[in-house]
Amino acid sequence: MTSENTRPVRESSAPRHIAFLSKTLAMDFLVPAYREQFPDAALYLGDDLQALIASGHSDDIDVAVCWHPPAEQLAVLSGLKLVQSIAAGIDHIDLGSLAPFVPVCRIIDTxxxxxxxxxxxxxxxxxxxxxxxxxxxxxxxxxxxxxxxxxxxxxxxxxxxxxxxxxxxxxxxxxxxxxxxxxxxxxxxxxxxxxxxxxxxxxxxxxxxxxxxxxxxxxxxxxxxxxxxxxxxxxxxxxxxxxxxxxxxxxxxxxxxxxxxxxxxxxxxxxxxxxxxxxxxxxxxxxxxxxTPHIATRTAPRVIAQQTALNFAAISKGRAKEVAVDLERGY
Known part of the structure; x- marks a missing residue:
């Protein structure tokens, strides 16, 4: 089964609220690229994300950008329309913490x-x-x-x-x-x-x-x-x-x-x-x-941000199957 069945999203093809989640990596290196790609979006990480969750507005988050995300944080983001891995795989994401209709996308970087x-x-x-x-x-x-x-x-x-x-x-x-x-x-x-x-x-x-x-x-x-x-x-x-x-x-x-x-x-x-x-x-x-400390290859932040935009736009138009990972195969 693929993660193609998604609930309706806003007509806009750009997310309004994006969270960066990782328990092993400082994700602030991605922020400039996402600010450029999504100038109207609110970006949350670290203390700002914790404060949003504590305020009871965690369902505002449209996109979770992830590398080894804490499962407890993913589980409370009930408004997610996209989970974006920053890597070529999704094995670092606890899929059990997600609602079954949330598309999960990986990076495909030439x-x-x-x-x-x-x-x-x-x-x-x-x-x-x-x-x-x-x-x-x-x-x-x-x-x-x-x-x-x-x-x-x-x-x-x-x-x-x-x-x-x-x-x-x-x-x-x-x-x-x-x-x-x-x-x-x-x-x-x-x-x-x-x-x-x-x-x-x-x-x-x-x-x-x-x-x-x-x-x-x-x-x-x-x-x-x-x-x-x-x-x-x-x-x-x-x-x-x-x-x-x-x-x-x-x-x-x-x-x-x-x-x-x-x-x-x-x-x-x-x-x-x-x-x-x-x-x-x-x-x-x-x-x-x-x-070596997991440095064999890296994807540029601008590529990650651009693919997030393309994936979210496809999902907004009901084309999640074209961009989402087949969760049974894992890629």
Whole structure:
């Protein structure tokens, strides 16, 4: 079922009241872009939003712009016509706190692909060419060459062949890597040089040829915990794992076991179950794990504001199905 059934909205195609909700991110960086896009709208965040809720006028809010929004705040915004994620996914939103008729939209940003592609190519090259060791050598003023393996001899697998996965695959192929892709269902329009796999029956064959495995799957009920010990044991011994999907794709204890076994040799993580990653988390103390603070790619605030306007206009005209996420699929 999609979130296409919405209650009537005002004839105006622009929201009057917009709230910014997050329990992990300061959302004020979005305010200038939203003020420019919606000059007549009242914007609420932080103390102003709390005051509005306390006043009993929370039903004035038309749009909730969200990144890990507090469920209790979403639940009291009874007048919502749109919940706008600021990311490509909606897994960070507690859908149970919403009325069933509220459309939920995600960001579809063509610029996001270039940012993710640059990050993924860096992460692959950084480990495959032993750049981590060269940084250590330089710190110690040591001139030492590490083994050089041509990209064509290094097999890179991408789990998730959506727009971001496809962009990364094309770039890695252009560099010269041996690239393979896996998706839950067959894909068309893939590059001719890409080795394509799909479904559970082809997953083991795909994993067996991944010297580096990149997770770019959407987070759904089916893909949560995708990166578990059983999967890691199907990779070539000493493989490099890169997770730029969602933190919930990874079973953290299983990763530590796979590292201790030597099954996984190196890890690059940009997303985590808890963000920011707590200072006492064991990942910080493992030199085999490279941590980046969820910065693989970002969408510009102006793009988020523009897509919010387009989504709200479509919903106002009864075309929510065209812009809203299919809540069963999660994207």
């Amino acid at each position: 610029e996001m692909g270039s940012g993710m592609t640059a990050f993924v190519c860096w992460a692959v090259i950084h480990r495959q060419r032993h750049m981590d060791r060269y940084i250590e050598h330089a710190t110690n003023r040591r001139w030492q060459e590490e083994p050089i393996v041509a990209p064509v001899r290094h097999r890179v697998g991408i789990a998730g062949m959506g727009s971001l996965g496809l962009s990364c695959a094309r770039a890695l192929l252009a560099i010269g890597y041996d690239v393979r892709g896996w998706s839950r269902s067959p894909k068309t329009g893939l590059p001719a040089d890409l080795k394509a796999f799909h479904g559970e029956t082809q997953k083991a064959e795909f994993l067996g040829g991944c010297d580096t495995l990149i997770c770019l799957l959407p987070l759904t009920g089916e893909t949560a915990g995708f990166l578990d010990l059983a999967l890691m044991r199907q990779l070539p011994r000493g493989a490099h794992l890169i997770n730029v999907g969602r933190g919930a794709h990874l079973v953290e204890d299983d990763l530590l076991t796979a590292l201790d076994e030597g099954q996984v040799g190196a890890v690059t993580l940009d997303t985590f179950n808890i963000e920011p990653l707590p200072p006492g988390h064991p990942f910080w103390n493992d030199e085999r794990i490279l941590i």
